[in-house]
Amino acid sequence: MPARGRAEADEADAPKKAAARRRSEPKRRTRGDRPRRRRFSLLRFAFRMTFTLAILGVIGVGAIVAYYAATLPPVAEWSVPDRPPNVAILAEDGQLIANRGDTGGRAVKLEDLPKYVPQAVVAIEDRRYYSHPGIDPIGLTRAMATNLTSGRLEQGGSTLTQQLAKNMFLTPSRTIERKIQEMLFAVWLEMKYSKDEILGMYLNRVYLGAGATGIDGAAHRYFDKPAEELTLSEAAMIAGLLKAPTYYAPTNDLERSRTRAGLVLDAMHDVGFINDTDYEYAKAHPASVAKPKVATSGGYVADWVAEVLPDFAGSVSQDIVVETTVNLELQELAQSALQGILDKDGAAKGVSQGAVVMLDGSGAVKALVGGRKYGDSQYNRAVSAKRQPGSSFKPFVYLAALEHGLTPNSMRIDQPTRIGNWEPQNYSRKYRGPVSLQTALAHSINTVAAQLAAEVGPKTVVSVAHRMGIESPLEPNASIALGTSEVTLLELTTAFVPFSNGGIGVIPHVVRRIRTADGQLLYERRGGGPGQVVDLRNVGMMNQMLHAVVANGTGHNSQIDGWQTAGKTGTSQDWRDAWFVGYSAFFTAGVWFGNDDNSPTKRATGGSLPAELWKTLMNKVQEGMVPADLPGMDQVPQVVETAPENYEVQYGQPVANAPQQFEPNSAARGGPSDWIPPDQGRQNRGGGFLSRLFGG
Template sequence: MFSSKKKRKRRVEPRFEDGKGRRGAADFAVTADDRAAPPPRRSAKSGPKRRKATQKKRAGGKRTSRKVAARARGLFGGLVYWGFIGCIWGGIALAGVIAWYGAQLPSASTWTVPDRPPNVKIVSAGGDLITNRGATGGQALGLHEISPYIPKAVVAIEDRRFFSHFGVDPIGLARAMARNVMAGGLVQGGSTLTQQLAKNLFLTPERTIGRKVQEVLLAVWLEHEYSKQQILEMYLNRVYFGAGAYGVESAARRYFGKSARDVSLPEAALLAGLLKAPSRLSPNRDPEAAEGRAQLVLSVMRDQGLVSDSEMTAALAQPKTRASRYWSGAHHYVADAVMEELPELIGKVRRDVIVDTTIDLDLQKAAEAAVRATIAEHGAERNVSQGALVSIDMSGAVRAMVGGADYERSQFDRATEARRQPGSAFKPFVYLAALEQGLTPTSVRNDAPIRIGKWSPENYRGRYHGPVTLETALSKSLNSVAAQLIMETGPANAARTARRMGIQSELTANASLSLGTSEVTLFELTAAYLPFATGGYGAKPHVIARVTTLDGEVLYERRADRPRVLAPDLAGMMNRMMSQTVRSGTARAAAFNHPAAGKTGTTQNARDAWFVGYTAHLVTGVWFGNDDGAPMKDVTGGTLPVMTWRAVMQPAHENLPIADLPGYMPFNIIPGPRPERGPAPPVPQAGVPMASGNGSGGYVPPPPDRTMTSSTGGPRPPASVGGSNDAGGRSVLDVILGR
């Protein structure tokens, strides 16, 4: 047994040194002598005291770390707390801003999408579209009617998340804000299609915080009230595409000359690309920029899976789209006339309407081509820059109207607005007044120099022919005879006759009226020749035949109104004399295979050149001149106007039956004695038919002038004798060549 008092043996640890403190050969311990640097100084404290200090120091470090961590936790908690408080106050402030600007809007219960501005669809007599007019310039189409490429392209480039957001796209808005900050300016808007529609429908284009807040509120309301398809349809029918085109139909017509129903993929990409900057990217202004933007749209559509690689490749391979010159056609003069007259017929246009016009589109195009070709060929040489043409059928329907050489350069309508002196083209009314007082085409007057007060009218180039019949005097456009006739019948009587025939402009009743010194428009002068072609019936010239709504409701329809303004025998006499003008007079170049008649006119110093001619089917008037009244060179009514008239009338009569002019009498037949006549007829007022009941359809001829002598015969000079102010006996070739 072991005793508890037994002395415990001392444990001996193994050492690598001898008892004297010396190392052995196998000693691996490192001493101070083995160190490269001297050992650190030891603190005076050693042993237990040092260990306590070290432990105390370590405890202090732990306490410091805990304090830092606590402070960090406190700071983070403070940030979270105050951030939360800030969010609350920010939300309250945002709600206040929304409430403030929202309160400036009408009550939400009264919000309604305003009606789209009405469109006026103007069509030809054959039903073909002439153009669209109105604030939008095109009719509204349903989404199912529009080419499917258009909505795909617009959504792809303008609002790729359109079908998933609630009217506002937070992701797109954040991305736009980031890009704007990086760019240091406004480079991207971040508005959705719904926001753009809200702005276009309800707000002004100003860029303010208040407008943006209202835009968001309205966009959310639109999303709540309408489906995505309805919103997209409204957007496509109202958005601006540049060049005055609002809506896809107007834009497609304007840039491509086709309906939005028929737009191809590359064309749709071009339209969608315009939305970023309609004016700057217009294919009319910068085709290269428009094409580059269209290619970007195609690339985005492919990335979003809206078109395949093959479709994109095929689209890029197509020739570059070239926008047509929308405003260059003369049919816009017709559209202007329609829009000016329309409110008088139906009042203010409040909904989409269709206007059926009387225009023959083929004749309209031929007339425009003829006027432009004449100016292009002879303009520089003859110093002529403008021309106009009006063609009217026997009912008064305007079949063609050209108001100038180029509508794009000048929208002033020289057919309906420009008042110019008609020159000798006014003489038929002077001769008609003489016939109404008892003279006949074979009555003779002496063509010689005369003096009326201080005025001495002269013939063209001072040539006179002695005794001539009225028929010859009119066909040769002899000024001396016309002046004699107006003094015999009275200037006021000639003015009343012209107004009865259709002249609306103010006429100065003096002797010089016989040579056409009072200004008229081509439109009214052409219409005033209509009773000659119809055998005595007048008709108010008109372009609009009917106006209907899209549902077929008739808002206006023209009723026939053809009062008799001229006795049939007098119409026959005038046709006899003016057909001689085409046969052998100043308008010989107008002759073609249909019986025709008319009168040329040239004003002093060749400032204006006219020809109004007609057949049994059409009356057409032509004018050439310069807007500033500058004289032309070697241009008379018998040259450029006659040439242009024939270029239009001959093809227009290709499929029409040949018909004699009403009341036309052979030249070897002389009418019998004129019967006694009643009082002069009243001057007809616009819209008021002539009185009837006298057996002549409302016309009551004036009494004969008993002081005049008439002749049943007389010498007629040969056709080669000239001397009028409309080239006289010279041929058109002589005039053109300056012989």
């Protein structure tokens, strides 16, 4: 193309090229064309930060929960531990004596309780119990806010399910770990059990103060009734204990407990569990604590039953019911009478403790009191305390003599006596001269008892005592005649029973029947025992002699009008122990008084406080019964025996002008071999420890 033509063409394209260049160049912005910058938003920033922190918090909490969850056993191994079994101990008429076990009450079913009992607990402890899944976020948040505001831990925020989880699975420590584990267990419980099942478990396991665990234990402890019989005001008082069982226990401060119960009633009314009428009545009639039975009279029996229970039922893994032989009315009388006589005369006699045992002719325990006041001392002096029985042991010496051919009318000389290096002395420090065995036993003459023991041999006396029912080891020495070997009140009383029942040995027993809470029989006593341990003729002779103790001897304070009774007093070294064991044809009872530190009394003898208490008990137990004679007395020989004519020459005159006690009779046992002669050179010599032993 010619140059001119190209120039014209370029000239024609110039505007187009200029336009293209303008389009390709950046557009110059004016002040008005600049975009508006966003303003900083504090609200938006806070929201974003909160959201971020929440996400991080959830992750953190999840990590912590996962960490502590990993420390727990696998879920497949989780299980609700068995509730500690309760042992309900019943009297012979079915009345409850006491509960034993860790709970103090039996397990009860929720449906058997008055509806206001669980409602009271829900109202005051966990109002949203039936709507939350084991953890209550609202309650937890409220608790956190309250604690932060107050600056101290006032609320825990735990639901009833969490409390149950803590009680069953965890320690009471307050740590983050324990709280998280508590929540995990609570959720698991909610997934595995219904709300009513969880509430039932809670009510049967929660501690409610004063040693009571579970709703039934608390009902008996505070109101002396089963949980099924609780009133509305009583249910409110028990529910009020949950916050602080010891602090609010009505046994500590009744008014404080009533105030707390009023708050429970307010809560129940607010949520609609009770109507206006019931609310106003319960507020106007607050619960009162039941007056405890006299010194918790059944406590000693219950402890003894719990002690021997494994011998009959083995290991106890479920609630059981033990039916005993105890007469609860007599039991309470024995406790109150013992306590009353100690309150009245204990200080004057220097006596601070006592014990009582009563058995029937089969050895069944009708009453057993192990001390003055169970609440002050649970030591069972009737079963466990071994003390010297003093002269109350003499019947076994005399029985051994009868089995060697003597009779109640056989004569022995009451005079200074020496056996080896031992010189027994009488309580009165005086001597009667020739006396029959009956008189010697009635007046508890020590010299004659010692002579008889030496004549038959101490080992024979030990054998007789063991055959009769004494189980403690006995020392076969000369002083055994005066009861120097220690025994318990229970075994001594048991050993007297054959005198009352015709010579049949017995085993003391208190357990009659054992069954599970649902009625399955585990044990039932069907009799059994040693059988005949004393010939009926000898029983009759012993009864004649021991009846004389009561009729005109050391036990005269125990006489009961219209009844033929028998027994023996006993007083140990330095008046440390005072005993009386006696019986009728139906019952045998033993009473002991003394001091736990073995200190001497103020000359308390078996014929004083023990005989008086024995009389009170026997009058009560035989009330309305037809009197019966003691067995075997119709077989007692009536031959009267005399001392040898020349006893004064051979043995000396112990007491000037000693009275002749019995009429002479040609059937007398003859010869000096019937007596143990004293050492003439030691008659006036002072003795040591054993020579100062006295009989009562």
